[in-house]
Amino acid sequence: MRTMGAMTDPEAALDLNGWTILKQAIAPSQCRALIDMYTDEKRFRSTVTMARHGFGRGEYRYFAYPLPPPVDALRAALYPTLVATANRWNETLKSETRYPASLPAFLKRCHEAGQRQPTPLLLKYGPGDYNCLHQDLYGEQVFPLQVAILLSAPGKDFTGGEFVLTEQRPRMQSRASVVPLEQGDGVVFTVNHRPVTGSRGPYRVTMRHGVSTVLSGARFTLGIIFHDAK
Numbered sequence: 001m002r003t004m005g006a007m008t009d010p011e012a013a014l015d016l017n018g019w020t021i022l023k024q025a026i027a028p029s030q031c032r033a034l035i036d037m038y039t040d041e042k043r044f045r046s047t048v049t050m051a052r053h054g055f056g057r058g059e060y061r062y063f064a065y066p067l068p069p070p071v072d073a074l075r076a077a078l079y080p081t082l083v084a085t086a087n088r089w090n091e092t093l094k095s096e097t098r099y100p101a102s103l104p105a106f107l108k109r110c111h112e113a114g115q116r117q118p119t120p121l122l123l124k125y126g127p128g129d130y131n132c133l134h135q136d137l138y139g140e141q142v143f144p145l146q147v148a149i150l151l152s153a154p155g156k157d158f159t160g161g162e163f164v165l166t167e168q169r170p171r172m173q174s175r176a177s178v179v180p181l182e183q184g185d186g187v188v189f190t191v192n193h194r195p196v197t198g199s200r201g202p203y204r205v206t207m208r209h210g211v212s213t214v215l216s217g218a219r220f221t222l223g224i225i226f227h228d229a230k
Contacts, residue, residue, distance in 0.1 A: 024185065043064060046061070093204055116228055130211055133208040139230045157218060
């Protein structure tokens with residue numbers, strides 16, 4: 001597994017666009033092992049059918065604690081590479097919230113606030129499935145960055161199904177970005193808000209993410225969210 005420290009100036013990419021790609025976050029063999037976990041129901045605390053809730057089409061499953069070791073290791077390794085950006089963004093936006101250096105310390109804060117349910121998840125899409133634009137907010141404790149890792153191979157396992165981000169700046173029309181991912185690549189992106197510097201200083205930008213319609217095959221994704229849920 002590679003961490004963001006191995007990337008070229010990821011903080012600059014996050015500041016510029018609100019997202020950055022983590023190339024080959026996990027190996028193809030790890031991708032296959034995670035996909036195989038999807039049918040092992042005892043690993044999960046809940047299953048969500050998107051159409052039932054108006055979220056889109058497809059299905060996802062939230063892991064139960066204890067997380068599978070590969071997922072737990074990824075979550076623990078990625079958090080420290082992102083916390084400096086998270087704290088700098090909050091300082092820029094004049095938020096008093098600061099995040100601790102380690103994931104266990106942050107999760108302790110979540111659990112004390114009643115957010116005790118794990119949020120890492122596996123998502124499964126088939127032909128015609130998609131994920132509406134949304135934000136993964138589960139309570140008052142929110143870490144401002146999260147990671148999605150593509151487990152399937154585009155063009156081989158599935159077609160369509162691009163990862164999409166939108167950015168809404170004040171008094172401007174929304175800007176959309178399509179993030180090019182290969183199997184094993186991760187995208188680090190904004191959960192909710194990020195700062196952008198304008199002519200009058202920093203201002204708050206709202207971002208949402210989703211997945212376009214899958215045209216054929218099966219698309220699996222691992223989602224790494226750092227705040228837990230109520």
